[in-house]
Amino acid sequence: MISASFDSSEPAAARAYNALEGMVVTLVLAPGSFVTESALIDRLGLGRTPVREAVQRLSWEGLLEVRPRAGITVAPLHGGDWLRVVDARRGIEKVLARSAARFVTREATARLHGAALAMQKAVMASDVVAFLAADKAMNAALAASADNMFAAHAAAPLQTHCRRFWFRYRAQVGMADCAAHHVALIQSVLDGDENAAAANADGLMDFLRGMAEDAATR
Structure with a gap:
């Protein structure tokens, strides 16, 4: 992924965003695939709050779709x-x-x-x-x-x-x-x-x- 390692000087939310963005861009999170917030927290080793903020930001940017009580879908790629x-x-x-x-x-x-x-x-x-x-x-x-x-x-x-x-x-x-x-x-x-x-x-x-x-x- 683009952000393969964390910059410890960055806020946790920025680290979570950069890591998730990299995973979406390089298709580590495949287009159209489904993932849960808890799975992302485990994968990144960061807290719930920064991961949630990163997901919300990527959702606003059109790269993730958050479905209440259902999970997170990665945007398809056409x-x-x-x-x-x-x-x-x-x-x-x-x-x-x-x-x-x-x-x-x-x-x-x-x-x-x-x-x-x-x-x-x-x-x-x-x-x-x-x-x-x-x-x-x-x-x-x-x-x-x-x-x-x-x-x-x-x-x-x-x-x-x-x-x-x-x-x-x-x-x-x-x-x-x-x-x-x-x-x-x-x-x-x-x-x-x-x-x-x-x-x-x-x-x-x-x-x-x-x-x-x-x-x-x-």
Whole structure:
């Protein structure tokens, strides 16, 4: 899963969320499958409250469905829905990219460099899980740079859905091409070039939409 280990400095609810999100994205919790809250508590080794908070958050994001007195169902995965996710994400990502290029901080610069390096290392190692972790880190760094918490909050669940679709349907597309789009976006943000950042965000969405169109025909 993406969050294979816990960061002990994080609150328990954040640890539970990151772990469960990783399990959903990498299909450890299979689409359409059923799980109970008690089973998740045992699996994660965390308390009932943080696990419940994480489940509620993932339910709001459309990744889990909580059925009172019945349990928890993992959202199904239909290739055609990826197109809808990418189309919804496109405009928000361009807003974030422009804002990040305008307001990028020294701390965010270091995080973006780290994400780009991690992504390139994942490509060299053909490590899909590490690639997705680097993608998540890049998205978080861009959100931290952008002076628009509303766009950042709207983008986060769409980004998670995209990672899940990408993990499921990635077989025919190499990570190298995907990484190149991400690195170009990072570089334009670091250069402070708002127009280039927006164009590269748009290019990344074009790339993902091409994958989504392929997935929709399977």
